[in-house]
Amino acid sequence: MARHPQEYVILGFLMPGQKHGYEIHRDFSSRLAPFWHAGMSHIYTLLKRLEATGQVRSEKQIQHTRPPRRIYSITQKGREEFLEWLCKPVREIRDLRLQFPAKLFLMKFLDLSDPAELIAKQVRVCQVELTSNKKQYDLCGDDFGRLVYQFRIHQIEAILAWLEVCKTHGQNAASENQRLRKEKHERS
């Protein structure tokens, strides 16, 4: 049921149109490395899984001069799952480190959906989490537990501050997108 998070990124890279594995790996390395690493063979493994569960479809393409490629395209099902993932805030704190920035990146990259909205949703999720942890901290009897709760509380507060930073990044991104669209419009 649970997908490997990099599978969603792959779906994201397939959103603009069909690509082969090697190309997806190139996208991955040039855009997300060195923060998020994915080996070549890993990409192929994930593509196989995505095909087996119907998010992508592939077609063998024989080339005259180059080795044959397998061209992947995203299916309707894949598109839906990707967009659902893209717009949904992450539940686990640990996913804020890579998955969440990846969502923001893909929104900007694909010029899809509204980053500000995602950030706002994520802020709400974190605030709920913060309140819950503070409550549990108050009820907690032992030292070890209190330390762990304190840790979480500090961490979530830091994340809320960081999400404010994300907002300004998002604005820059939005204005940059506007600028790019404007330029494109003027050229046409």
Add this chain to the structure above:
Amino acid sequence: MARHPQEYVILGFLMPGQKHGYEIHRDFSSRLAPFWHAGMSHIYTLLKRLEATGQVRSEKQIQHTRPPRRIYSITQKGREEFLEWLCKPVREIRDLRLQFPAKLFLMKFLDLSDPAELIAKQVRVCQVELTSNKKQYDLCGDDFGRLVYQFRIHQIEAILAWLEVCKTHGQNAASENQRLRKEKHERS
């Protein structure tokens, strides 16, 4: 080479004297759960590994009325490795959530070593990490990377604030230990 972090906790519980697996699991559950979970069979698996690499030694004990037990005791090698682990700050940020509080807990529980010293070392490690991340942030070209670095910077700053909280906890613990020692002394 790399040990499972819970193996060190097991070694810690074996420091005061020999125990059997079931008992270690009870310690684990009563002291560290629900923050750090370890299943029964997991404990047995880890004990097997610890014996294979010489940190613990075991002896079968046949009981008349109860099922036979396997009594584990820590070896000199195990003691050394445990103390080395106990006094060393963690390198990875993610280990601060559970492994580091566990070290503080065990120091207090076993009345070994100086928590304040460990905290001070950890502060230094985090400060180095913070400086390095700030430097890399400045050099970083892409938006995704900057977001990730910002995340790390916020996180480490939160941890440094949390380590200050740990200091006061540590002081409480120290004074509590003194109180306990005093009481013990008065009783004798």
Add this chain to the structure above:
DNA sequence: GGCCGCATGTAATCTGTTACATGATTCT
């Protein structure tokens, strides 16, 4: 009689990742 606590352990599974096998072309 049935469930809970005591007590152990193996085998399987799951998940993620990498080593390796293959082979053509193009650049130096």
Add this chain to the structure above:
DNA sequence: AGAATCATGTAACAGATTACATGCGGCC
């Protein structure tokens, strides 16, 4: 000739955790 780029894919491995098998004794 040798290295780099293009291109794919399988099989294996490693690490962590859990399902399940086993069985006694005491309590209700």
